[in-house]
Amino acid sequence: MAKPGTLVIKNGVLALLVAQMVVLILLIRSSRTSSKLDDMYFASTAVFLMECTKLIICLGVVWWREGQNMGKTWEFLICNIVNQPTEILKLSVPSILYVIQNNLLYIALTNLDSATYQVCYQVKILTTALFSVAMLGRRLSLQKWSALGVLTIGVMLAQLSNVSDSTSSNPKTEQNKAKGLVAVFLAACTSGFAGVYFEKILKGGKATLWVRNIQMGIPSIFVAILGVYAKDGANIYAQGFFFGYNIKVILVIIIQGIGGLIVAVVVKYADNIVKVFAASFSIVVGSILSIFFFSFKPNLTFVSGAVCVCLSIFLYSRPERKSALLPTSR
Numbered sequence: 665m666a667k668p669g670t671l672v673i674k675n676g677v678l679a680l681l682v683a684q685m686v687v688l689i690l691l692i693r694s695s696r697t698s699s700k701l702d703d704m705y706f707a708s709t710a711v712f713l714m715e716c717t718k719l720i721i722c723l724g725v726v727w728w729r730e731g732q733n734m735g736k737t738w739e740f741l742i743c744n745i746v747n748q749p750t751e752i753l754k755l756s757v758p759s760i761l762y763v764i765q766n767n768l769l770y771i772a773l774t775n776l777d778s779a780t781y782q783v784c785y786q787v788k789i790l791t792t793a794l795f796s797v798a799m800l801g802r803r804l805s806l807q808k809w810s811a812l813g814v815l816t817i818g819v820m821l822a823q824l825s826n827v828s829d830s831t832s833s834n835p836k837t838e839q840n841k842a843k844g845l846v847a848v849f850l851a852a853c854t855s856g857f858a859g860v861y862f863e864k865i866l867k868g869g870k871a872t873l874w875v876r877n878i879q880m881g882i883p884s885i886f887v888a889i890l891g892v893y894a895k896d897g898a899n900i901y902a903q904g905f906f907f908g909y910n911i912k913v914i915l916v917i918i919i920q921g922i923g924g925l926i927v928a929v930v931v932k933y934a935d936n937i938v939k940v941f942a943a944s945f946s947i948v949v950g951s952i953l954s955i956f957f958f959s960f961k962p963n964l965t966f967v968s969g970a971v972c973v974c975l976s977i978f979l980y981s982r983p984e985r986k987s988a989l990l991p992t993s994r
Contacts, residue, residue, distance in 0.1 A: 689950035705908030717921030756883035775844030791856030811979035818972025825966035
């Protein structure tokens, strides 16, 4: 049973994560729709700066915890970062997997219509649960598996409601549906595996949350800058690194950076499955708020999805009898 203090932290960071994700959803939508397509900022540069923001915040926390002493801070970083290359190597695994995931999603979007893509990618909810069971030995009752199934259906419906029936990823490109389905399934697997892998490392060692984020941040920044020049290098050379930036974009970067650290805290004190529920709930809340900010008109599909998400949260958090738990092998 969780200690009262830990429970307060867990519930607090979950509420903070939902609030952060809702604000981020609204800000990203606003930043991407308030500008003309030709004046749009490069998303790859925003991802790079977000990773830098996370690293700077973590370094600032370490400096504060070392008594605002630069000498002690440097010694701490030498001991825990520079002299721990194997730990950085371990944490480069999720960074590389996220790059692979992004490329798989691009392949999926190229070969699938938007509706199929949105629906199929929600399989990541179930892959996260499966990897949690396989890698962390977590036990899930039939009730919890049912809740995850209802959540998956709910998010599928909520996402599907925002997609026009006539929308196609690229109607001028010949599509290979089988290739797209394999790509989106592999992307869901890499998403689930990377999240659970990070959780295992975060909970399996003595290093602090901030040290782990610095260790992961170094390869993440390297991967992100490669992504910048691989994806938008020519356009950045012609228009500049900060092309299309405004106050909204800066806020998106800062809130994303803070959100990445909040996710790490959630994983530390809760788990990836709970994180998935928080993310799904924030999608519903963000869509509801879009009614007032972006004239979003919910349809029956969205309402059905929202009801399923809320029902799944109730089912997952509902207390169970011990007999309801799935038996463990002896």
